[in-house]
Amino acid sequence: MAEAAPSNQDLFTCPVCLDILNYPVTILCGHTYCMGCITSCWDREDQKGVYSCPQCRQTFTPRPVLNKNNIVAELVEQIKKTRIQAAAPVACTAGPGDVECDVCTGRKLKAVKSCLDCLLSYCKTHFKVHNDVNPGRKHSVIDATGQLQERICSHHKKVFEIFCRTDQSCICYLCTMDKHKGHDTVSAAAERTNKQRQLGQTQRRFQQRIQEREKELQELRKAVETLKVRTDHIRQQLAQQSLVIVLSRLCCHLYMIQTITEIHGLAGFTLGHLIKKSQSHHE
Structure with a gap:
């Protein structure tokens, strides 16, 4: 009986981990593995100095250099995307x-x-x-x-996990081995915690300043209100004093008019009496 043809998934499955290929590399015998899987296998064979294919057992000396198989990698990505879209x-x-x-x-x-x-x-x-x-x-x-x-680091295609304090920039772990070698670096998480702490301190200082300005503004408003009350009180006092002066002058004026009227009436009465008396003497 003829063997069933392998499916696309089988063709792009790593023989070591039995998962779909991740960063596929093809060795000299033609078999393809995950970079991490074949590297781990050959690391265990370092002492012997002879490296073999886990499938066909063909041996290689010295240890072959592994390079990504871009064609297989593209096909694997297409298969992944097709499965996801399904x-x-x-x-x-x-x-x-x-x-x-x-x-x-x-x-x-x-x-x-x-x-x-x-x-x-x-x-x-x-x-x-x-x-x-x-x-x-x-x-x-x-x-x-x-x-x-x-x-993502544009140079190494790795996640930014480290912060370089020397250059004030996020970098990947590979950057610490070349451009940022010897620089003052910390984990991105530690720097984020430090920045959050600094931000918290800055926010508290600004909040304190805002509260101080609000207190000063409140005191200024209170002073303005007090000044307004005092001004209104002085205005009322001046109005009352002015009214007293006007009334006092009016009373004096009325008193003078009354006095003049009384004098005029008394003079008229006296003059009339003298006239009558003078007439009675002539008769």
Whole structure:
């Protein structure tokens, strides 16, 4: 009976870990493995100095240099993407401000996770498929973000995990071995904690200054209100004093008028009496 033809998945499965190939390398006998898997196998054969293919057992001396098989790598990525796209998406459509799923075709769904190894963002369903496609491999996964490229070293294609205090920039671990060798470096997490602490201190200082300015403003408002009350009181006092002066002058004026009137009346009475008396003498 003829043997069944191997499936595409079998062709791109690593014979060592039995998972789909990750960073595939093809050795001299033609068999392909994950870079990490064949490296681990040959590390165990270093003492013998003879390196063999885990499948056909062909031996090599000296240890062959391993290079990525770009053609196989592209085919593996296509298979991964095809398997992910085959899953039925069940999630909400991405709206304004949301990160879109990079795998969804047509209607883009809201991404929930981003993979720093794949440099892709996934909706809930496609993230599950991503984990199924990469069983046993621990990828660096974060909450969905639309700035994946900003988290990857453009030179080494590795995740930024270290902060260089000398150059004030994020770098990957390989950068510490060349351009940033000998620089003052800390883990990105430690620097983030330090920056958050500094930011907290700055925020507290600004908050204290704001409270001091608010207190000064409150005292100034209180002083203005007190001045207004005093001004109103002085105005009332002046108004009352002015009224007293006016009334006093009016009383004096009325008294003078009354006095003049009385004098005038008395003079008229006296004059009339004298006239009558004078007339009586002439008679």
